[in-house]
Amino acid sequence: MRAIGYQTPGPIDRAESLVDITLPDPVPTGRDLLVDVKAVSVNPVDTKVRKSATPAGGDWKVLGWDAAGIVRAIGPEVTWFKPGDSVYHAGDITRAGTNAELHLVDERIVGQKPESLGWAESAALPLTGLTAWEALFDRLDVAKPVPGAANAILIIGGAGGVGSIAIQLLRALTDMTVIASASRAETQDWVRSLGAHHVIDHSKPIAAQVADLGIGAPGFVFSTTHTDVHLPEIIAAIAPQGRFALIDDPAQLDVNPFKRKAVSVHWELMFTRSLFQTADMAAQRDILNRLAGLVDEGKIRTTLTETLSPISAENLKRVHGLIESHAAQGKFVLEGWA
Secondary structure: OEEEEEOOOOOOOOOOOOEEEEOOOOOOOOOEEEEEEEEEEOOHHHHHHHHHOOOHHHOOEEOOOOEEEEEEEEOOOOOOOOOOOEEEEOOOOOOOOOOEOEEEEEHHHEEEOOOOOOHHHHHOOHHHHHHHHHHHHHHOOOOOOOOOOEEEEEEEOOOOHHHHHHHHHHHHHOOOEEEEEOOOHHHHHHHHHHOOOEEEOOOOOHHHHHHHOOOOOEEEEEEOOOHHHHHHHHHHHOOOOOEEEEOOOOOOOOOHHHHHHOOEEEEOOOOHHHHOOOOOOOHHHHHHHHHHHHHHOOOOOOOEEEEEOOOOHHHHHHHHHHHHOOOOOOEEEEEOOO
């Protein structure tokens, strides 16, 4: 099968940073699906792994944690899928990634592809959709109000992949006031189009802008980027007894200042359930199916902003560079093999 990989981690501007390669076709066992990959999207985790993870013993490292495709074969223990099913998934960080024609993935973390979307539009959804859903409903538990706080949530980095889905989920499934941060005119327009009630500029002091809205201190804050930079403003903005979630990887994070307000801190990692084979691992299948239903009902939409074709090292390198510029809006997807 064709694939894209690397053998030495490092910057994207090297010729060998990502290479078109040929690998043996994988064989499904246990609860595995063998998926014929039609489209993949790229996430910040791809760039982080590419810069730091060295494959063992001269092997190739294949990245990619988002795909849409068709089930070609199934392992002997599979019960929920059959060959020919159209699916989408975000994969498992401990296994080979989706930047390959064929991908092995446990059925418990796979959903039925939205019927109303094409391959590229579907591939943009799994990782960000799962991350946003788990952060909002599993970690922050936004359905449980914070006493005395405004029924509101502040999303820092609302124009990114996760923020873009989080805004829509909140509008579709809750009655919360959604405040999103974005620093450029085009990204501010983007988050408004997704349903944000208020938009603030995170390049300026955040707490004062939230206070100026006149709705009170939000009970929830969800930070998707540059948490260490914004932390003092988050602490000032959030309501007492509020709940705070983050998904990025600050070099340092001093949570002591949250103590005075008794704020709880929640770190969301979409890969945790598959990484530890948790008892509720199949919750991700359920979430993906729920997301597909919301899409097909017209309640949320894909956050795809650009599609490149074919799936190749050249195009993948271009997208890695765009993501590392920290100016990305929505999701980039690669579709089809040359």
